[in-house]
Amino acid sequence: MTSFSAPFTLAHLSDPHLPPLPKPRLSELAGKRALGYVNWTRNRHKYQRREVLDALVADLRAQAPDHIAVTGDLVNLAMEAEFAPARAWLDEIGPPDGVTTIPGNHDAYVRATYHRFGETFAPYLTGDDGRVGFPSLRRRGPTALISLSSAVPTPPLMATGTLGRDQLADLERVLDQLAAEDVFRVLLVHHPLKSDARQKRLTDSAALLALLKRHGVELVLHGHDHIHSTMWFEGRNGNIPAIGVPSASALAHGHYPAAAYNLFKIGKDNAGWRCEQIVRSLDHAMQVREIKRARLV
Template sequence: MRLRLAHLSDPHLSPFPKPTLGELVSKRVFGYANWVKNRKGSLVQADLDRLIADMRAQNPNHYCVTGDLVNIATDAEVAAARAWLEKLGPAQRVSVVLGNHDAYVPGAACRAVQAYGSYIPGGNFPYARRLGAVALVGVSTAVATPPLVASGRVGGSQLSSLAALLDRHDDAYKVVMIHHPPDASLASGRRGLTDVTAVREVLAAGCADLVLHGHTHKPSLTFLETPRGRAAVIGVPSASSDGSSHPPGAWAMIDIDTDARTVHLTRRGRVNGGESIRTIETVEIEANAVA
């Protein structure tokens, strides 16, 4: 079976709906100040639009969005994010997990799940969506944190469900979507996954074959050893980055051939300040055999 996935993350959608004074009486005041001072000029909707157009041109079977659709999770932002998802594609072709900005304040993650609806299959985490011989598994690391903290957590209850879900789909090639990288070398401390060791243990024991993440705003490729072989862990930059503060926006085109046991990773984005989207790099990854 052949399947093409389009992986994007951290769009931090703009233009930013102006928050009310009531909404700023919380951690949101710090995020709004950061947006005005630092992010407003470096996370650009036009760059995101160009990236989306390039994705469409490559005809993916499914879009994987690994969190941080919004900035400070106001109701207006979440409504705009829902509209953006509908523009990206129908729910049967788009899957979403939440990131720390989607859970910026207490209650925000629940409101996002309700708003995004069937883009989060079953309306809960973890979830699994079968795409033929591929099982797409969504995990949430989104928890509300204090100001200046951007950590995430999967938590014991979700980890237990994830372990059972991975076992249930052992006949499939298992692709896990998660926002924070399950790798402390990529993000740790106030920006990392607080239960990273437990998450890695569950992913390894459950024989995950591929892990897609965001959060770092940087491209990355690391590996996790499992009883079924090596799982590639793929990170992408912010899809809306103009390149001034972090690497320019890019997306990962992932071609999975479960019969030939190959995974072909193609990174596409802007190069050296150019406007056009082109191939940045290609990597061949040996796919683990489907049971």
């Protein structure tokens, strides 16, 4: 088996909900955005903080990962004025060949700006084939990063995601292609593969889970729920870990933990693939420190 002289380090953060929120135009505050704006001004601005996001990213960059994955919700209400600052923030994290992002439900908050995520972040979405679309495939070191989009506009009070038949069919073809390659397959999707909240679920998760049972991947990374999460799902050659992470800009509040990100040390030895998870989180002193280390594979 192939051996790597040093583990490949993949960093994962999610749901930065880039603060502060630009002042909206009156014409933008209709329907779902109106409710979202009220929620921001009454609640979310208190715990979605730019200084938190900056501290987390500074620590992440100090760890010098080989690649960074950002699994969606870069913006809040998908207003036109939110996308340029979010792109500038992503550019500060790293260049497009070193950072992969996917959209979340807040990036597709309303139909009027549904297209803006793909336009704004195209270099960070483009697959190795030069195509902007989902699923996309990027090979980085020993990993094959497979990006999905579960981001679709939804009615007020709903935050569901959907992949759709076409994307699932294309994903099956990608996994068929990778079956003959010696790569560590990482699936990126914003919504978790299982949710108890009907209004936040991935609507076609059963179809995705059935596909993963047939083909398998080594790791699934997601956001959306703003909590630390580890779930295991049946794959072709064993159970698949699906890892969620808190919002990258959040102070601890209620049952939601403070901002955190994960590092995955990926390599191979005579026993096969190895993957170690390291969790780094913001503490009460606004310092980022390691809080957990676990062997996943």
